[in-house]
Amino acid sequence: MKILSVNAGSSSLKFQVYEMPEEKVLMKGTFERVGLDHAFYTIKYNGEKVIKEVPLQDHEAAVHILVEELLAYHIVEDFDEIKGVGHRVVHGGDTYASSVIINDHVLETVEALSDLAPLHNPANLTGIKAFEKAIPGVHQVACFDTAFHQTLEEERYLYAVPPEWHAEYNIRKYGFHGMSHKYVSERVNELLDKKYSNVIVCHLGNGASISAVRDGRSVDTSMGFTPNAGLVMGSRSGDIDYSMIPFLIKKTGKTIEEIDTILNKKSGMLAISGISSDFRDIESKIAEKNKQAILAHHIYVNSVVGYIAKYYVELGGADAICFTAGIGENSSHVRRMIVDRLSCLGLKLDREKNEEMRFGKEGTITKEDSSVPCFVIPTDEEVMIARDTYALLV
Numbered sequence: 001m002k003i004l005s006v007n008a009g010s011s012s013l014k015f016q017v018y019e020m021p022e023e024k025v026l027m028k029g030t031f032e033r034v035g036l037d038h039a040f041y042t043i044k045y046n047g048e049k050v051i052k053e054v055p056l057q058d059h060e061a062a063v064h065i066l067v068e069e070l071l072a073y074h075i076v077e078d079f080d081e082i083k084g085v086g087h088r089v090v091h092g093g094d095t096y097a098s099s100v101i102i103n104d105h106v107l108e109t110v111e112a113l114s115d116l117a118p119l120h121n122p123a124n125l126t127g128i129k130a131f132e133k134a135i136p137g138v139h140q141v142a143c144f145d146t147a148f149h150q151t152l153e154e155e156r157y158l159y160a161v162p163p164e165w166h167a168e169y170n171i172r173k174y175g176f177h178g179m180s181h182k183y184v185s186e187r188v189n190e191l192l193d194k195k196y197s198n199v200i201v202c203h204l205g206n207g208a209s210i211s212a213v214r215d216g217r218s219v220d221t222s223m224g225f226t227p228n229a230g231l232v233m234g235s236r237s238g239d240i241d242y243s244m245i246p247f248l249i250k251k252t253g254k255t256i257e258e259i260d261t262i263l264n265k266k267s268g269m270l271a272i273s274g275i276s277s278d279f280r281d282i283e284s285k286i287a288e289k290n291k292q293a294i295l296a297h298h299i300y301v302n303s304v305v306g307y308i309a310k311y312y313v314e315l316g317g318a319d320a321i322c323f324t325a326g327i328g329e330n331s332s333h334v335r336r337m338i339v340d341r342l343s344c345l346g347l348k349l350d351r352e353k354n355e356e357m358r359f360g361k362e363g364t365i366t367k368e369d370s371s372v373p374c375f376v377i378p379t380d381e382e383v384m385i386a387r388d389t390y391a392l393l394v
C-alpha cells in the first residue's frame with residue numbers, strides 16, 4: 001500500500017512515498033522556491049538524485065509535477081494505488097490530540113487555527129488543497145505538531161495569567177515538534193526494550209525543543225503558546241523577560257511587529273555569535289577561538305542543560321536522555337558540553353562513542369555505568385506521518 005508523507009511550507013514542499021506497512025521509502029523529494037524565481041525540485045530514487053529547474057508558480061504546480069513523476073518513475077501505474085496522503089500540520093490547537101482524516105470540517109478548523117499559526121497553517125492547507133485537485137477523492141490525513149503535547153496537564157499548560165485569556169483567546173502552552181518527540185520517545189523504548197519509561201527528548205535543530213515523556217505521553221515541553229518559547233535557537237531568543245518588549249518599544253521607537261521579528265529571526269545563536277544562525281558556521285569559528293562563538297555556545301548549553309535538569313526533576317528521574325535533529329544528531333561538541341555539565345547527576349559520557357555517533361548513526365554516547373544512558377536517535381517525522389496515515393486508513 002502506497003502512502004505519501006507531505007510537509008508543505010510557505011515556499012517549499014517535501015514529500016516521501018512509502019510502501020506500507022513495511023515503511024520502505026520508494027521515493028522522496030523537495031520542491032523549493034515555490035512561487036519564487038529559480039524554483040527547482042530534487043528527487044531521490046534508487047540511490048540517484050535528480051535536480052530539475054522548473055517554474056513553480058504555486059503549490060498546485062509542484063504537486064502536479066510530483067504526481068506526474070510518480071507515474072514516470074513507475075512508483076504507481078495508477079493514482080488508485082495511492083491509499084493516502086498524510087500532511088504535517090503545525091497547529092491543531094486543543095481540538096486535535098491525534099492525527100485525523102481530513103474532511104470539510106477539519107479543513108475549516110485548521111483554517112480557523114491559522115490565527116495561532118499564521119505562517120504555517122495556511123501553507124499546510126495549500127498543500128492539502130493541491131493534492132485534492134491533483135488526485136481528486138484521495139484520502140488525506142492531518143498530523144499535527146501540537147497533538148502529542150495535548151496530554152499535558154492543566155498545571156503544566158496554563159500560564160499564570162488571567163484565566164479569561166485562556167478561555168477567550170486560547171492562550172496556553174501548546175508545544176511543537178510533536179511528531180519528532182513521539183518518534184524518538186517510541187524508538188528509545190525499543191532500544192531500551194521497555195514499555196514504560198521516563199524519557200527526556202532533546203530536539204536540537206534550527207528550531208529546538210525539549211520534552212519530558214512518561215510512558216509514551218508528553219508531560220511537559222519547552223515550547224509554549226508559540227514555537228518562540230523555551231530554548232535558545234538558531235535565530236529565536238527562547239525564554240525572555242517579556243518586560244523588555246514595552247521597554248524596548250519606548251527606547252528604540254520600533255513597533256511591536258519589528259521587535260517580534262527581531263526576537264524571532266534576528267536573535268538566538270545568530271545574535272550572540274554575530275556569525276550565523278547555522279551551528280556549523282559557529283562551530284568552525286570556535287575552532288579559531290572566536291569569543292562570540294564560544295559565548296553563544298555556552299549560552300546555548302546553559303539553556304539546554306536547564307531544561308534537561310528541570311524535566312529530570314519533573315519526571316522524578318529519567319531512563320534515557322535522547323538527542324535528535326540537526327545539532328543533536330551531529331554536534332558531538334555540544335553533546336559533550338551538555339552531558340559533562342550533567343555529571344553532577346551521575347551522567348558519564350563515552351567520548352569515543354560520542355564522536356562516532358554522527359551523520360545518521362543511532363546509539364548510546366554514555367558509559368555503561370552512567371546513571372542515565374544518553375542516546376543519539378535520528379528523528380523521522382515523515383515515517384510518523386506515514387504510520388498515522390496508514391493506521392487511520394486501513
Ligand code: AMP
Pocket residue numbers: 204205206207234277278279280281283325326327330331
Ligand atoms: P534541523 O533544523 O534539524 O535541520 O537542524 C539544523 C541545524 O543543525 C543547523 O543549525 C545546522 O548547522 C545544524 N547541523 C547540521 N549538521 C551539523 C553538523 N555536522 N555539526 C553541527 N551542526 C550541524
